[in-house]
Amino acid sequence: xxxxxxxxxxxxxxxxxxxxGNGDRLPLQQxxxxxxxxxxxxxxxxxASARQDAIARYRSTQMGKIRLGTxxxxxxxxxxxxxxxxxxxxxxxMALLFGVMFWIMSMLRNDYGEMSRAxxxxxxxxxxxxxxxxxxxxxxxHIRGMCRLGPRKPFPxxxxxxxxENPWRYVPMSRDDPDxxxxxxxxxxxxxxxxxxxxxxxxxxxxxxxxxxxxxxxFGLGKNARGDxxxxxxxxxxxxxxxxxxxxxxxxxxxxxxxxxxKVFDKIMILDRKHRIKDRLVRGATMAYDMASRxxxxxxxxxxxxxSSSSDRYSRGKNxxxxxxxxx
Numbered sequence: 001x002x003x004x005x006x007x008x009x010x011x012x013x014x015x016x017x018x019x020x021g022n023g024d025r026l027p028l029q030q031x032x033x034x035x036x037x038x039x040x041x042x043x044x045x046x047x048a049s050a051r052q053d054a055i056a057r058y059r060s061t062q063m064g065k066i067r068l069g070t071x072x073x074x075x076x077x078x079x080x081x082x083x084x085x086x087x088x089x090x091x092x093x094m095a096l097l098f099g100v101m102f103w104i105m106s107m108l109r110n111d112y113g114e115m116s117r118a119x120x121x122x123x124x125x126x127x128x129x130x131x132x133x134x135x136x137x138x139x140x141x142h143i144r145g146m147c148r149l150g151p152r153k154p155f156p157x158x159x160x161x162x163x164x165e166n167p168w169r170y171v172p173m174s175r176d177d178p179d180x181x182x183x184x185x186x187x188x189x190x191x192x193x194x195x196x197x198x199x200x201x202x203x204x205x206x207x208x209x210x211x212x213x214x215x216x217x218x219f220g221l222g223k224n225a226r227g228d229x230x231x232x233x234x235x236x237x238x239x240x241x242x243x244x245x246x247x248x249x250x251x252x253x254x255x256x257x258x259x260x261x262x263k264v265f266d267k268i269m270i271l272d273r274k275h276r277i278k279d280r281l282v283r284g285a286t287m288a289y290d291m292a293s294r295x296x297x298x299x300x301x302x303x304x305x306x307x308s309s310s311s312d313r314y315s316r317g318k319n320x321x322x323x324x325x326x327x328x
Contacts, residue, residue, distance in 0.1 A: 054251060055117050058124075069106050072120035076102025111263065115256040125247045126240070133239045136178060137232045145225030155228040156180040165223055167231060178235070185234030189220040192233060 058064045080098025084091035105116040144150035156170040157177060167182045190213045197212020198205045220230035248254055 055114075055121055058121055059117075067124060068117060068120045069103055070120075071123045072106040072116045073099040073103040075119045075123055076100070076116075111256065111259050115253075115260045118251045118253045118256050122244075122247045122251055122253050125251075126244060129243045129247075130240065133236055133243065137236045137239065139229055139232050139236075142225050142229035142232055146229060152225045153228065154223075155232050179239075180231070180235055181238070182231075184238045185231050186217060186220050188234040188237035189216045189230050192216060192237070 055068075059068055077095040077099035079102075081091035081095035083098070084094025088094070102116045102119070105112045106120060107113065108116075141150065141153040142155065145152040154165060155178075156167055158165050167180070167185075170180050170182070172179060193212035193214075193216025194209045195212070197203075197215070198209035200208040200212070203211075216230060219226050220234065221227060222230075
């Protein structure tokens, strides 16, 4: 008798040994379909995975998509502004260009989109965790203590057992005690002082940077309200750095940036081999240098000729005066 489709499906044997109970109970056809689906998954499945990914969960709502796109735009603006200010001394146009480019990339399902979305979500997470860091390391009591508007609140807290104020030997004794490491805090304080001093007007950058680093380091060692403020600022930077590293581990931001950087570098090398961009840049720089050298030489010669002509006029005028005196 002819067997129907249902009969054929029932005749499909099970994988493994049914007697010992160790085999999986999937029919061979279903197992084959599952394995073929896993083998034939294209590159789209790497970027369109379901709600297991943090980025996909955040983009599951319309408001989440808007926030993520806005955050990607801000990250691109920061990167573009920094590059434009460093290279062209004008970061506004580059900030707008990179912001729009990162916003467009955040809607793509490729490595560029993964990088843009990861950077945008990383910025959102960092801003959210900044509030917790600010609550943990408050600077208000120390500022009031510096201004004599309130009592001093030592940071790190003084150990109750010994009663000795020594930031280098501080160890948290309970869950409520803040985390503190004097070496890391002092290093961040020196970095903050170097940045602040380097941006001081009317002072050379290297001199202001060195002076600011030394001054902030000395302030951070003090056992007073000013030292408490400096140590608290340093621990804020330490805590934010730790949060950034944790976010990078969760979202794999560094690896995604490296993948995109490698692709961009490969495309640049292909364009260079095809259009000789590097050779043209070298030739253009050489021509600009030669032109500047010739202009400088011409100006120098003109200055020297102008000086010699003025001295000649002076000597001629002196000779005319001597002739007039001899005639008179």
